[in-house]
Amino acid sequence: xxxxxxxxxxxxxxxxxxxxxxxxxxxxxxxxxxxxxxxxxxxxxxxxxxxxxxxxxxxxxxxxxxxxxxxxxxxxxxxxxxxxxxxxxxxxxxxxxxxxxxxxxxxxxxxxxxxxxxxxxxxxxxxxxxxxxxxxxxxxxxxxxxxxxxxxxxxxxxxxxxxxxxxxxxxxxxxxxxxxxxxxxxxxxxxxxxxxxxxxxxxxxxxxxxxxxxxxxxxxxxxxxxxxxxxxxxxxxxxxxxxxxxxxxxxxxxxxxxxxxxxxxxxxxxxxxxxxxxxxxxxxxxxxxxxxxxxxxxxxxxxxxx
Numbered sequence: 326x327x328x329x330x331x332x333x334x335x336x337x338x339x340x341x342x343x344x345x346x347x348x349x350x351x352x353x354x355x356x357x358x359x360x361x362x363x364x365x366x367x368x369x370x371x372x373x374x375x376x377x378x379x380x381x382x383x384x385x386x387x388x389x390x391x392x393x394x395x396x397x398x399x400x401x402x403x404x405x406x407x408x409x410x411x412x413x414x415x416x417x418x419x420x421x422x423x424x425x426x427x428x429x430x431x432x433x434x435x436x437x438x439x440x441x442x443x444x445x446x447x448x449x450x451x452x453x454x455x456x457x458x459x460x461x462x463x464x465x466x467x468x469x470x471x472x473x474x475x476x477x478x479x480x481x482x483x484x485x486x487x488x489x490x491x492x493x494x495x496x497x498x499x500x501x502x503x504x505x506x507x508x509x510x511x512x513x514x515x516x517x518x519x520x521x522x523x524x525x526x527x528x529x530x531x532x533x534x535x536x537x538x539x540x541x542x543x544x545x546x547x548x549x550x551x552x553x554x555x556x557x558x559x560x561x562x563x564x565x566x567x568x569x570x571x572x573x574x575x576x577x578x579x580x581x582x583x584x585x586x587x588x589x590x591x592x593x594x595x596x597x598x599x600x601x602x603x604x605x606x607x608x609x610x611x612x613x614x615x616x617x618x619x620x621x622x623x624x625x626x627x628x629x630x631x
Contacts, residue, residue, distance in 0.1 A: 363417045364425075367408055368432035375399070376407040382480075385409075390481040397485055401492040403460065405439045407484060412443055420599075421445075426453035441466060441487060445602045450483055451589070452491065462487075465496030467589065471503035471609070507578040507612055573621045574612075580628050581608045604628060 370377045375398045378386050386394075386409060398405045408429055418424040426440040430453070437455060439462045444451045452466035466487045469475050475483055490496050588601035608627040615621050 364428035365432050367410065368429050371406045371408065371429065371433065375405060377409065379410045381411055382409050385480045386484075394481065394484055394488070397488050401488060403439060403492060404437050405441065405488060405491065406433075407441045409443060409480070412445070422451045423453060426451075430455060439491060441484065444470075445599050446606060448480070448483070449602075449606075450480075450487060452487060458497075460491050460494050461496030461500075462491045463496070463589070464500040465490035467585070468496060468500040468503040470606075471500075471507075504578075504582055507581050507609060574615065577608075577612055577615075577621050577625060577628075580625070581605065581612055584608065584628050 367377050374395055376386075376391050376394045378391055394407060398407070406429065408425065410425060412418070412420045412422055412425065414420045418428060422442045422445055425442055429440050430438050435455070437459070439455075439460065440453045441462075442451050442453070443449075444466075449470045450466050452462035454460060454462040457463075468490060469483050469486050472486070475486060478486075490499050493499075584601060585605040588598055588605055591598050591601070604627050611620065611623050611627060615623075
């Protein structure tokens with residue numbers, strides 16, 4: 326009996342040591358699990374499903390709509406991932422959609438990839454692609470913002486449209502078509518305006534354009550945060566001298582498109598980039614509704630605000 330009891334003691338000791346080792350390993354692993362970064366958590370979720378929806382956005386994309394997006398992506402056969410995460414100042418990626426996409430791309434091991442996120446301003450979406458322009462994903466997402474039938478559309482419809490354009494691989498052409506109206510000349514009036522109205526328009530229009538140029542020069546320092554400054558002053562003064570509505574509209578359209586393109590590709594202060602994107606959206610809306618030189622002057626002023 327004494328030998329049997331003595332034999333059981335080493336067994337119990339070994340079992341106790343094993344249990345303690347398991348507990349120690351569990352405790353050592355727990356901090357790592359708790360400290361998992363938001364980017365890693367999103368990347369892990371995207372390995373299971375190509376669409377990640379932050380709980381705070383669940384009302385914008387319900388489970389059924391999410392599954393439809395998943396099916397669309399899998400049907401495309403492309404490495405598309407959708408990460409719907411609110412972008413706010415002070416979050417893990419500084420409110421920057423590009424930084425969020427780069428973190429996800431890195432955590433998922435790099436390689437060919439397309440990451441669709443929310444845009445820098447509502448209700449836009451943005452696409453980020455590696456290698457760049459392989460499927461013209463960036464232009465595809467930008468085109469959705471300008472398409473008339475997408476005005477007022479919910480987030481799932483916008484995402485579905487972007488995925489379809491990316492799959493087609495013609496995002497650059499679709500973007501050009503969607504923004505063609507920004508460069509279209511103003512329709513000719515059915516009846517000629519009175520000489521007095523025309524005289525006032527020709528007198529006031531250049532003044533407003535010169536004021537917009539002055540505003541741009543005062544705020545030029547803001548644009549240093551973007552990748553390249555906009556060469557607006559010379560074009561604004563030249564346009565003011567000619568005071569030709571058709572030419573002004575063409576020039577305004579070119580500058581609006583350029584502002585949007587350069588702001589999206591810019592690196593620097595997120596707040597400055599957000600201002601430029603907000604100005605781009607507002608300028609495009611004003612240009613679409615512009616009916617004369619004073620309205621077009623407002624477009625230039627909004628671009629200067631960017």
